[in-house]
Amino acid sequence: MxxxxxxxxxxxxxxxxxxxxxxxxxxxxxxxxxxxxxxxxxxxxxxxxxxxxxxxxxxxxxxxxxxxxxxxxxxxxxxxxxxxxxxxxxxxxxxPMNTWRDAPLFPTPAEALTGMATSAPLAPGASILDAGCGLGHGLRALRSVYPQAALNGIEWSWPLRALTALRCPWARIRQGDMWAADWSVHDMVYLFQRPETMPRAVDKASAELRPGAWLASLEFPAEDLKPTAVLRTVEGKPVWLYRAPLQRIR
Ligand SMILES: C[S@@+](CC[C@H](N)C(=O)[O-])C[C@H]1O[C@@H](n2cnc3c(N)ncnc32)[C@H](O)[C@@H]1O
Known part of the structure:
Protein backbone atom coordinates (compact mmCIF):
# COMPACT_ATOMS: atom_id res chain seq x y z
CA MET A 1 0.00 0.00 0.00
CA PRO A 96 23.51 23.15 -9.97
CA MET A 97 24.39 22.49 -13.61
CA ASN A 98 27.02 19.83 -13.09
CA THR A 99 24.67 17.60 -11.12
CA TRP A 100 22.23 17.61 -14.06
CA ARG A 101 24.81 15.53 -15.91
CA ASP A 102 25.02 12.96 -13.17
CA ALA A 103 21.70 12.26 -11.54
CA PRO A 104 18.43 13.96 -10.88
CA LEU A 105 17.03 13.79 -7.41
CA PHE A 106 15.57 10.34 -6.97
CA PRO A 107 15.71 8.91 -3.47
CA THR A 108 16.80 5.42 -2.41
CA PRO A 109 13.65 3.51 -1.34
CA ALA A 110 13.70 2.79 2.40
CA GLU A 111 13.75 -1.01 1.97
CA ALA A 112 16.10 -1.20 -1.02
CA LEU A 113 19.21 -2.09 0.97
CA THR A 114 17.66 -4.73 3.24
CA GLY A 115 20.04 -7.70 3.46
CA MET A 116 23.06 -5.73 2.33
CA ALA A 117 24.95 -6.25 5.60
CA THR A 118 24.97 -9.99 4.92
CA SER A 119 26.25 -9.67 1.35
CA ALA A 120 28.69 -6.85 2.13
CA PRO A 121 29.61 -7.12 5.83
CA LEU A 122 31.34 -4.16 7.45
CA ALA A 123 33.07 -3.93 10.84
CA PRO A 124 31.51 -1.64 13.51
CA GLY A 125 32.71 1.92 12.96
CA ALA A 126 33.40 1.34 9.24
CA SER A 127 33.19 4.47 7.13
CA ILE A 128 30.54 4.74 4.40
CA LEU A 129 30.23 7.55 1.87
CA ASP A 130 26.97 8.28 0.05
CA ALA A 131 28.42 10.02 -3.02
CA GLY A 132 25.71 12.47 -4.08
CA CYS A 133 23.57 12.12 -0.98
CA GLY A 134 20.62 14.24 -2.17
CA LEU A 135 18.07 14.55 0.62
CA GLY A 136 19.56 11.76 2.74
CA HIS A 137 17.30 8.83 1.81
CA GLY A 138 20.32 6.70 0.91
CA LEU A 139 21.99 7.58 4.20
CA ARG A 140 18.88 6.60 6.14
CA ALA A 141 18.63 3.28 4.29
CA LEU A 142 22.35 2.66 4.90
CA ARG A 143 21.94 3.43 8.59
CA SER A 144 19.12 0.92 8.89
CA VAL A 145 21.44 -1.86 7.63
CA TYR A 146 24.73 -0.62 9.13
CA PRO A 147 23.64 0.99 12.42
CA GLN A 148 27.22 1.04 13.75
CA ALA A 149 28.87 2.58 10.70
CA ALA A 150 30.23 6.12 10.46
CA LEU A 151 28.06 7.66 7.76
CA ASN A 152 29.22 10.44 5.45
CA GLY A 153 27.46 12.25 2.63
CA ILE A 154 28.70 14.59 -0.03
CA GLU A 155 26.26 16.63 -2.11
CA TRP A 156 26.87 19.28 -4.74
CA SER A 157 23.75 21.33 -4.02
CA TRP A 158 24.04 23.63 -1.00
CA PRO A 159 20.31 23.62 -0.10
CA LEU A 160 20.11 19.82 -0.37
CA ARG A 161 23.24 19.53 1.74
CA ALA A 162 21.64 21.75 4.40
CA LEU A 163 18.35 19.81 4.39
CA THR A 164 20.18 16.48 4.62
CA ALA A 165 22.21 17.69 7.59
CA LEU A 166 18.87 18.40 9.33
CA ARG A 167 17.34 15.06 8.29
CA CYS A 168 20.46 13.02 9.17
CA PRO A 169 22.07 14.68 12.22
CA TRP A 170 24.00 11.44 12.95
CA ALA A 171 25.88 11.67 9.61
CA ARG A 172 28.70 13.95 8.50
CA ILE A 173 27.39 15.84 5.48
CA ARG A 174 29.38 18.25 3.40
CA GLN A 175 28.88 20.22 0.22
CA GLY A 176 31.25 19.27 -2.57
CA ASP A 177 31.96 17.34 -5.73
CA MET A 178 31.97 13.58 -5.25
CA TRP A 179 34.54 13.25 -8.06
CA ALA A 180 36.97 15.43 -6.13
CA ALA A 181 36.37 13.61 -2.82
CA ASP A 182 38.87 11.04 -1.53
CA TRP A 183 37.21 7.62 -1.69
CA SER A 184 40.25 5.81 -0.25
CA VAL A 185 39.32 6.70 3.34
CA HIS A 186 35.99 4.85 3.15
CA ASP A 187 35.11 1.19 3.56
CA MET A 188 32.14 1.58 1.26
CA VAL A 189 31.12 4.12 -1.37
CA TYR A 190 27.41 4.08 -2.15
CA LEU A 191 26.06 5.49 -5.40
CA PHE A 192 22.63 6.10 -6.84
CA GLN A 193 23.44 8.03 -9.98
CA ARG A 194 22.93 7.24 -13.67
CA PRO A 195 24.16 4.58 -16.11
CA GLU A 196 26.38 7.19 -17.80
CA THR A 197 28.07 7.93 -14.49
CA MET A 198 29.17 4.37 -13.84
CA PRO A 199 32.31 4.14 -16.05
CA ARG A 200 33.75 7.20 -14.32
CA ALA A 201 32.82 5.74 -10.92
CA VAL A 202 34.54 2.45 -11.84
CA ASP A 203 37.75 4.28 -12.79
CA LYS A 204 37.72 6.29 -9.57
CA ALA A 205 36.86 3.30 -7.38
CA SER A 206 39.56 1.15 -9.07
CA ALA A 207 42.15 3.84 -8.42
CA GLU A 208 41.13 4.71 -4.86
CA LEU A 209 39.30 1.96 -2.99
CA ARG A 210 41.43 0.01 -0.52
CA PRO A 211 41.46 -3.80 -0.83
CA GLY A 212 38.37 -5.09 0.97
CA ALA A 213 36.39 -1.87 0.51
CA TRP A 214 33.06 -1.90 -1.35
CA LEU A 215 31.51 -0.03 -4.22
CA ALA A 216 27.70 -0.27 -4.00
CA SER A 217 25.42 0.99 -6.74
CA LEU A 218 21.66 1.12 -6.60
CA GLU A 219 19.90 0.20 -9.83
CA PHE A 220 22.78 0.83 -12.24
CA PRO A 221 25.48 -1.84 -12.66
CA ALA A 222 29.11 -1.18 -13.44
CA GLU A 223 29.08 -2.96 -16.79
CA ASP A 224 32.88 -3.37 -16.79
CA LEU A 225 33.04 -5.12 -13.42
CA LYS A 226 32.19 -8.55 -12.12
CA PRO A 227 29.78 -8.04 -9.20
CA THR A 228 30.62 -9.72 -5.90
CA ALA A 229 26.91 -9.92 -5.09
CA VAL A 230 23.56 -8.52 -6.27
CA LEU A 231 20.59 -7.82 -3.98
CA ARG A 232 17.11 -7.74 -5.43
CA THR A 233 14.93 -6.60 -2.54
CA VAL A 234 12.88 -3.87 -4.22
CA GLU A 235 11.59 -4.51 -7.74
CA GLY A 236 13.51 -2.52 -10.32
CA LYS A 237 16.10 -1.40 -7.79
CA PRO A 238 18.84 -4.04 -7.59
CA VAL A 239 21.89 -3.26 -5.49
CA TRP A 240 25.16 -4.09 -7.25
CA LEU A 241 28.04 -4.84 -4.90
CA TYR A 242 31.69 -4.85 -5.92
CA ARG A 243 34.54 -5.58 -3.53
CA ALA A 244 38.02 -4.17 -4.10
CA PRO A 245 40.27 -5.13 -5.75
CA LEU A 246 37.60 -4.70 -8.42
CA GLN A 247 37.51 -7.39 -11.10
CA ARG A 248 37.23 -6.10 -14.64
CA ILE A 249 35.47 -8.29 -17.17
CA ARG A 250 36.42 -6.11 -20.16
C1 LIG B 1 19.57 10.13 -7.54
S1 LIG B 1 20.07 11.29 -6.29
C2 LIG B 1 20.48 10.15 -5.00
C3 LIG B 1 20.39 10.75 -3.63
C4 LIG B 1 20.79 9.79 -2.51
N1 LIG B 1 22.10 9.22 -2.73
C5 LIG B 1 19.80 8.67 -2.36
O1 LIG B 1 20.13 7.58 -2.81
O2 LIG B 1 18.71 8.88 -1.82
C6 LIG B 1 21.66 11.84 -6.88
C7 LIG B 1 22.23 13.03 -6.14
O3 LIG B 1 23.59 13.17 -6.54
C8 LIG B 1 23.91 14.55 -6.54
N2 LIG B 1 25.09 14.73 -7.38
C9 LIG B 1 25.17 14.54 -8.72
N3 LIG B 1 26.42 14.79 -9.14
C10 LIG B 1 27.15 15.13 -8.05
C11 LIG B 1 28.51 15.48 -7.85
N4 LIG B 1 29.38 15.52 -8.87
N5 LIG B 1 28.94 15.73 -6.59
C12 LIG B 1 28.07 15.70 -5.55
N6 LIG B 1 26.76 15.39 -5.68
C13 LIG B 1 26.30 15.10 -6.92
C14 LIG B 1 22.65 15.21 -7.10
O4 LIG B 1 22.58 16.58 -6.75
C15 LIG B 1 21.56 14.37 -6.43
O5 LIG B 1 21.17 14.96 -5.22
Missing part, protein backbone atom coordinates in the same frame (compact mmCIF):
# COMPACT_ATOMS: atom_id res chain seq x y z
CA UNK A 2 1.49 3.39 -0.93
CA UNK A 3 2.46 5.45 2.09
CA UNK A 4 1.43 9.05 2.61
CA UNK A 5 4.75 10.40 1.28
CA UNK A 6 4.38 8.42 -1.95
CA UNK A 7 0.87 9.81 -2.37
CA UNK A 8 2.02 13.37 -1.70
CA UNK A 9 4.82 12.99 -4.27
CA UNK A 10 2.40 11.91 -7.00
CA UNK A 11 2.35 14.43 -9.83
CA UNK A 12 0.95 17.13 -9.91
CA UNK A 13 0.61 17.33 -6.11
CA UNK A 14 4.22 18.53 -5.54
CA UNK A 15 3.57 21.38 -8.00
CA UNK A 16 0.28 22.40 -6.39
CA UNK A 17 1.79 22.24 -2.89
CA UNK A 18 4.87 24.23 -3.91
CA UNK A 19 2.89 26.94 -5.69
CA UNK A 20 0.35 27.25 -2.87
CA UNK A 21 3.20 27.26 -0.33
CA UNK A 22 5.03 30.04 -2.16
CA UNK A 23 1.87 32.16 -2.39
CA UNK A 24 1.17 31.64 1.31
CA UNK A 25 4.71 32.67 2.24
CA UNK A 26 4.51 35.67 -0.09
CA UNK A 27 1.12 36.78 1.27
CA UNK A 28 2.25 36.38 4.85
CA UNK A 29 5.44 38.39 4.30
CA UNK A 30 3.54 41.13 2.46
CA UNK A 31 1.09 41.44 5.32
CA UNK A 32 4.00 41.48 7.77
CA UNK A 33 5.26 44.55 5.91
CA UNK A 34 8.57 43.20 4.53
CA UNK A 35 9.88 44.66 1.28
CA UNK A 36 8.61 43.34 -2.04
CA UNK A 37 12.09 42.06 -2.96
CA UNK A 38 12.48 40.08 0.22
CA UNK A 39 8.97 38.61 0.02
CA UNK A 40 9.52 37.62 -3.63
CA UNK A 41 12.93 36.09 -2.89
CA UNK A 42 11.85 34.10 0.16
CA UNK A 43 8.70 32.78 -1.56
CA UNK A 44 10.74 31.83 -4.66
CA UNK A 45 13.34 30.04 -2.54
CA UNK A 46 10.54 28.12 -0.78
CA UNK A 47 9.13 27.04 -4.16
CA UNK A 48 12.59 26.10 -5.47
CA UNK A 49 13.32 23.99 -2.40
CA UNK A 50 10.00 22.19 -2.75
CA UNK A 51 10.71 21.66 -6.46
CA UNK A 52 13.27 18.96 -5.60
CA UNK A 53 10.27 16.76 -4.70
CA UNK A 54 9.04 16.80 -8.30
CA UNK A 55 10.37 13.79 -10.22
CA UNK A 56 11.96 14.90 -13.46
CA UNK A 57 14.18 17.84 -14.30
CA UNK A 58 11.54 19.67 -16.37
CA UNK A 59 8.91 19.17 -13.69
CA UNK A 60 11.27 20.68 -11.16
CA UNK A 61 11.80 23.67 -13.42
CA UNK A 62 8.02 24.06 -13.82
CA UNK A 63 7.50 23.86 -10.06
CA UNK A 64 10.31 26.28 -9.24
CA UNK A 65 9.29 28.79 -11.91
CA UNK A 66 5.56 28.52 -11.17
CA UNK A 67 5.32 31.05 -8.39
CA UNK A 68 7.31 33.93 -9.97
CA UNK A 69 5.58 33.28 -13.30
CA UNK A 70 2.13 33.36 -11.76
CA UNK A 71 3.07 36.54 -9.88
CA UNK A 72 4.24 38.11 -13.13
CA UNK A 73 1.08 37.07 -15.00
CA UNK A 74 -1.19 38.18 -12.17
CA UNK A 75 0.12 41.72 -12.61
CA UNK A 76 0.16 42.06 -8.82
CA UNK A 77 3.65 43.60 -8.91
CA UNK A 78 5.64 45.50 -11.46
CA UNK A 79 9.35 44.76 -11.58
CA UNK A 80 12.03 45.41 -14.22
CA UNK A 81 12.35 42.59 -16.79
CA UNK A 82 15.79 41.50 -15.50
CA UNK A 83 14.36 40.95 -12.02
CA UNK A 84 12.56 37.86 -13.31
CA UNK A 85 15.97 36.19 -13.72
CA UNK A 86 15.97 35.74 -9.95
CA UNK A 87 14.08 32.43 -10.08
CA UNK A 88 16.61 31.04 -12.56
CA UNK A 89 19.44 31.88 -10.21
CA UNK A 90 17.60 30.26 -7.33
CA UNK A 91 16.88 27.08 -9.30
CA UNK A 92 20.55 26.91 -10.32
CA UNK A 93 21.51 27.12 -6.64
CA UNK A 94 19.16 24.34 -5.63
CA UNK A 95 20.14 22.13 -8.51
Missing amino acids: PNILTLLLRWPLPALMAWAGSWLVYGFLQRAGVTLWLALSVATVAGALLSVLAGTFWRRIAVAAGFPLSLLLSGAVSLPAWAWLLPLVIVALVY
Whole structure:
Protein backbone atom coordinates (compact mmCIF):
# COMPACT_ATOMS: atom_id res chain seq x y z
CA MET A 1 0.00 0.00 0.00
CA PRO A 2 1.49 3.39 -0.93
CA ASN A 3 2.46 5.45 2.09
CA ILE A 4 1.43 9.05 2.61
CA LEU A 5 4.75 10.40 1.28
CA THR A 6 4.38 8.42 -1.95
CA LEU A 7 0.87 9.81 -2.37
CA LEU A 8 2.02 13.37 -1.70
CA LEU A 9 4.82 12.99 -4.27
CA ARG A 10 2.40 11.91 -7.00
CA TRP A 11 2.35 14.43 -9.83
CA PRO A 12 0.95 17.13 -9.91
CA LEU A 13 0.61 17.33 -6.11
CA PRO A 14 4.22 18.53 -5.54
CA ALA A 15 3.57 21.38 -8.00
CA LEU A 16 0.28 22.40 -6.39
CA MET A 17 1.79 22.24 -2.89
CA ALA A 18 4.87 24.23 -3.91
CA TRP A 19 2.89 26.94 -5.69
CA ALA A 20 0.35 27.25 -2.87
CA GLY A 21 3.20 27.26 -0.33
CA SER A 22 5.03 30.04 -2.16
CA TRP A 23 1.87 32.16 -2.39
CA LEU A 24 1.17 31.64 1.31
CA VAL A 25 4.71 32.67 2.24
CA TYR A 26 4.51 35.67 -0.09
CA GLY A 27 1.12 36.78 1.27
CA PHE A 28 2.25 36.38 4.85
CA LEU A 29 5.44 38.39 4.30
CA GLN A 30 3.54 41.13 2.46
CA ARG A 31 1.09 41.44 5.32
CA ALA A 32 4.00 41.48 7.77
CA GLY A 33 5.26 44.55 5.91
CA VAL A 34 8.57 43.20 4.53
CA THR A 35 9.88 44.66 1.28
CA LEU A 36 8.61 43.34 -2.04
CA TRP A 37 12.09 42.06 -2.96
CA LEU A 38 12.48 40.08 0.22
CA ALA A 39 8.97 38.61 0.02
CA LEU A 40 9.52 37.62 -3.63
CA SER A 41 12.93 36.09 -2.89
CA VAL A 42 11.85 34.10 0.16
CA ALA A 43 8.70 32.78 -1.56
CA THR A 44 10.74 31.83 -4.66
CA VAL A 45 13.34 30.04 -2.54
CA ALA A 46 10.54 28.12 -0.78
CA GLY A 47 9.13 27.04 -4.16
CA ALA A 48 12.59 26.10 -5.47
CA LEU A 49 13.32 23.99 -2.40
CA LEU A 50 10.00 22.19 -2.75
CA SER A 51 10.71 21.66 -6.46
CA VAL A 52 13.27 18.96 -5.60
CA LEU A 53 10.27 16.76 -4.70
CA ALA A 54 9.04 16.80 -8.30
CA GLY A 55 10.37 13.79 -10.22
CA THR A 56 11.96 14.90 -13.46
CA PHE A 57 14.18 17.84 -14.30
CA TRP A 58 11.54 19.67 -16.37
CA ARG A 59 8.91 19.17 -13.69
CA ARG A 60 11.27 20.68 -11.16
CA ILE A 61 11.80 23.67 -13.42
CA ALA A 62 8.02 24.06 -13.82
CA VAL A 63 7.50 23.86 -10.06
CA ALA A 64 10.31 26.28 -9.24
CA ALA A 65 9.29 28.79 -11.91
CA GLY A 66 5.56 28.52 -11.17
CA PHE A 67 5.32 31.05 -8.39
CA PRO A 68 7.31 33.93 -9.97
CA LEU A 69 5.58 33.28 -13.30
CA SER A 70 2.13 33.36 -11.76
CA LEU A 71 3.07 36.54 -9.88
CA LEU A 72 4.24 38.11 -13.13
CA LEU A 73 1.08 37.07 -15.00
CA SER A 74 -1.19 38.18 -12.17
CA GLY A 75 0.12 41.72 -12.61
CA ALA A 76 0.16 42.06 -8.82
CA VAL A 77 3.65 43.60 -8.91
CA SER A 78 5.64 45.50 -11.46
CA LEU A 79 9.35 44.76 -11.58
CA PRO A 80 12.03 45.41 -14.22
CA ALA A 81 12.35 42.59 -16.79
CA TRP A 82 15.79 41.50 -15.50
CA ALA A 83 14.36 40.95 -12.02
CA TRP A 84 12.56 37.86 -13.31
CA LEU A 85 15.97 36.19 -13.72
CA LEU A 86 15.97 35.74 -9.95
CA PRO A 87 14.08 32.43 -10.08
CA LEU A 88 16.61 31.04 -12.56
CA VAL A 89 19.44 31.88 -10.21
CA ILE A 90 17.60 30.26 -7.33
CA VAL A 91 16.88 27.08 -9.30
CA ALA A 92 20.55 26.91 -10.32
CA LEU A 93 21.51 27.12 -6.64
CA VAL A 94 19.16 24.34 -5.63
CA TYR A 95 20.14 22.13 -8.51
CA PRO A 96 23.51 23.15 -9.97
CA MET A 97 24.39 22.49 -13.61
CA ASN A 98 27.02 19.83 -13.09
CA THR A 99 24.67 17.60 -11.12
CA TRP A 100 22.23 17.61 -14.06
CA ARG A 101 24.81 15.53 -15.91
CA ASP A 102 25.02 12.96 -13.17
CA ALA A 103 21.70 12.26 -11.54
CA PRO A 104 18.43 13.96 -10.88
CA LEU A 105 17.03 13.79 -7.41
CA PHE A 106 15.57 10.34 -6.97
CA PRO A 107 15.71 8.91 -3.47
CA THR A 108 16.80 5.42 -2.41
CA PRO A 109 13.65 3.51 -1.34
CA ALA A 110 13.70 2.79 2.40
CA GLU A 111 13.75 -1.01 1.97
CA ALA A 112 16.10 -1.20 -1.02
CA LEU A 113 19.21 -2.09 0.97
CA THR A 114 17.66 -4.73 3.24
CA GLY A 115 20.04 -7.70 3.46
CA MET A 116 23.06 -5.73 2.33
CA ALA A 117 24.95 -6.25 5.60
CA THR A 118 24.97 -9.99 4.92
CA SER A 119 26.25 -9.67 1.35
CA ALA A 120 28.69 -6.85 2.13
CA PRO A 121 29.61 -7.12 5.83
CA LEU A 122 31.34 -4.16 7.45
CA ALA A 123 33.07 -3.93 10.84
CA PRO A 124 31.51 -1.64 13.51
CA GLY A 125 32.71 1.92 12.96
CA ALA A 126 33.40 1.34 9.24
CA SER A 127 33.19 4.47 7.13
CA ILE A 128 30.54 4.74 4.40
CA LEU A 129 30.23 7.55 1.87
CA ASP A 130 26.97 8.28 0.05
CA ALA A 131 28.42 10.02 -3.02
CA GLY A 132 25.71 12.47 -4.08
CA CYS A 133 23.57 12.12 -0.98
CA GLY A 134 20.62 14.24 -2.17
CA LEU A 135 18.07 14.55 0.62
CA GLY A 136 19.56 11.76 2.74
CA HIS A 137 17.30 8.83 1.81
CA GLY A 138 20.32 6.70 0.91
CA LEU A 139 21.99 7.58 4.20
CA ARG A 140 18.88 6.60 6.14
CA ALA A 141 18.63 3.28 4.29
CA LEU A 142 22.35 2.66 4.90
CA ARG A 143 21.94 3.43 8.59
CA SER A 144 19.12 0.92 8.89
CA VAL A 145 21.44 -1.86 7.63
CA TYR A 146 24.73 -0.62 9.13
CA PRO A 147 23.64 0.99 12.42
CA GLN A 148 27.22 1.04 13.75
CA ALA A 149 28.87 2.58 10.70
CA ALA A 150 30.23 6.12 10.46
CA LEU A 151 28.06 7.66 7.76
CA ASN A 152 29.22 10.44 5.45
CA GLY A 153 27.46 12.25 2.63
CA ILE A 154 28.70 14.59 -0.03
CA GLU A 155 26.26 16.63 -2.11
CA TRP A 156 26.87 19.28 -4.74
CA SER A 157 23.75 21.33 -4.02
CA TRP A 158 24.04 23.63 -1.00
CA PRO A 159 20.31 23.62 -0.10
CA LEU A 160 20.11 19.82 -0.37
CA ARG A 161 23.24 19.53 1.74
CA ALA A 162 21.64 21.75 4.40
CA LEU A 163 18.35 19.81 4.39
CA THR A 164 20.18 16.48 4.62
CA ALA A 165 22.21 17.69 7.59
CA LEU A 166 18.87 18.40 9.33
CA ARG A 167 17.34 15.06 8.29
CA CYS A 168 20.46 13.02 9.17
CA PRO A 169 22.07 14.68 12.22
CA TRP A 170 24.00 11.44 12.95
CA ALA A 171 25.88 11.67 9.61
CA ARG A 172 28.70 13.95 8.50
CA ILE A 173 27.39 15.84 5.48
CA ARG A 174 29.38 18.25 3.40
CA GLN A 175 28.88 20.22 0.22
CA GLY A 176 31.25 19.27 -2.57
CA ASP A 177 31.96 17.34 -5.73
CA MET A 178 31.97 13.58 -5.25
CA TRP A 179 34.54 13.25 -8.06
CA ALA A 180 36.97 15.43 -6.13
CA ALA A 181 36.37 13.61 -2.82
CA ASP A 182 38.87 11.04 -1.53
CA TRP A 183 37.21 7.62 -1.69
CA SER A 184 40.25 5.81 -0.25
CA VAL A 185 39.32 6.70 3.34
CA HIS A 186 35.99 4.85 3.15
CA ASP A 187 35.11 1.19 3.56
CA MET A 188 32.14 1.58 1.26
CA VAL A 189 31.12 4.12 -1.37
CA TYR A 190 27.41 4.08 -2.15
CA LEU A 191 26.06 5.49 -5.40
CA PHE A 192 22.63 6.10 -6.84
CA GLN A 193 23.44 8.03 -9.98
CA ARG A 194 22.93 7.24 -13.67
CA PRO A 195 24.16 4.58 -16.11
CA GLU A 196 26.38 7.19 -17.80
CA THR A 197 28.07 7.93 -14.49
CA MET A 198 29.17 4.37 -13.84
CA PRO A 199 32.31 4.14 -16.05
CA ARG A 200 33.75 7.20 -14.32
CA ALA A 201 32.82 5.74 -10.92
CA VAL A 202 34.54 2.45 -11.84
CA ASP A 203 37.75 4.28 -12.79
CA LYS A 204 37.72 6.29 -9.57
CA ALA A 205 36.86 3.30 -7.38
CA SER A 206 39.56 1.15 -9.07
CA ALA A 207 42.15 3.84 -8.42
CA GLU A 208 41.13 4.71 -4.86
CA LEU A 209 39.30 1.96 -2.99
CA ARG A 210 41.43 0.01 -0.52
CA PRO A 211 41.46 -3.80 -0.83
CA GLY A 212 38.37 -5.09 0.97
CA ALA A 213 36.39 -1.87 0.51
CA TRP A 214 33.06 -1.90 -1.35
CA LEU A 215 31.51 -0.03 -4.22
CA ALA A 216 27.70 -0.27 -4.00
CA SER A 217 25.42 0.99 -6.74
CA LEU A 218 21.66 1.12 -6.60
CA GLU A 219 19.90 0.20 -9.83
CA PHE A 220 22.78 0.83 -12.24
CA PRO A 221 25.48 -1.84 -12.66
CA ALA A 222 29.11 -1.18 -13.44
CA GLU A 223 29.08 -2.96 -16.79
CA ASP A 224 32.88 -3.37 -16.79
CA LEU A 225 33.04 -5.12 -13.42
CA LYS A 226 32.19 -8.55 -12.12
CA PRO A 227 29.78 -8.04 -9.20
CA THR A 228 30.62 -9.72 -5.90
CA ALA A 229 26.91 -9.92 -5.09
CA VAL A 230 23.56 -8.52 -6.27
CA LEU A 231 20.59 -7.82 -3.98
CA ARG A 232 17.11 -7.74 -5.43
CA THR A 233 14.93 -6.60 -2.54
CA VAL A 234 12.88 -3.87 -4.22
CA GLU A 235 11.59 -4.51 -7.74
CA GLY A 236 13.51 -2.52 -10.32
CA LYS A 237 16.10 -1.40 -7.79
CA PRO A 238 18.84 -4.04 -7.59
CA VAL A 239 21.89 -3.26 -5.49
CA TRP A 240 25.16 -4.09 -7.25
CA LEU A 241 28.04 -4.84 -4.90
CA TYR A 242 31.69 -4.85 -5.92
CA ARG A 243 34.54 -5.58 -3.53
CA ALA A 244 38.02 -4.17 -4.10
CA PRO A 245 40.27 -5.13 -5.75
CA LEU A 246 37.60 -4.70 -8.42
CA GLN A 247 37.51 -7.39 -11.10
CA ARG A 248 37.23 -6.10 -14.64
CA ILE A 249 35.47 -8.29 -17.17
CA ARG A 250 36.42 -6.11 -20.16
C1 LIG B 1 19.57 10.13 -7.54
S1 LIG B 1 20.07 11.29 -6.29
C2 LIG B 1 20.48 10.15 -5.00
C3 LIG B 1 20.39 10.75 -3.63
C4 LIG B 1 20.79 9.79 -2.51
N1 LIG B 1 22.10 9.22 -2.73
C5 LIG B 1 19.80 8.67 -2.36
O1 LIG B 1 20.13 7.58 -2.81
O2 LIG B 1 18.71 8.88 -1.82
C6 LIG B 1 21.66 11.84 -6.88
C7 LIG B 1 22.23 13.03 -6.14
O3 LIG B 1 23.59 13.17 -6.54
C8 LIG B 1 23.91 14.55 -6.54
N2 LIG B 1 25.09 14.73 -7.38
C9 LIG B 1 25.17 14.54 -8.72
N3 LIG B 1 26.42 14.79 -9.14
C10 LIG B 1 27.15 15.13 -8.05
C11 LIG B 1 28.51 15.48 -7.85
N4 LIG B 1 29.38 15.52 -8.87
N5 LIG B 1 28.94 15.73 -6.59
C12 LIG B 1 28.07 15.70 -5.55
N6 LIG B 1 26.76 15.39 -5.68
C13 LIG B 1 26.30 15.10 -6.92
C14 LIG B 1 22.65 15.21 -7.10
O4 LIG B 1 22.58 16.58 -6.75
C15 LIG B 1 21.56 14.37 -6.43
O5 LIG B 1 21.17 14.96 -5.22
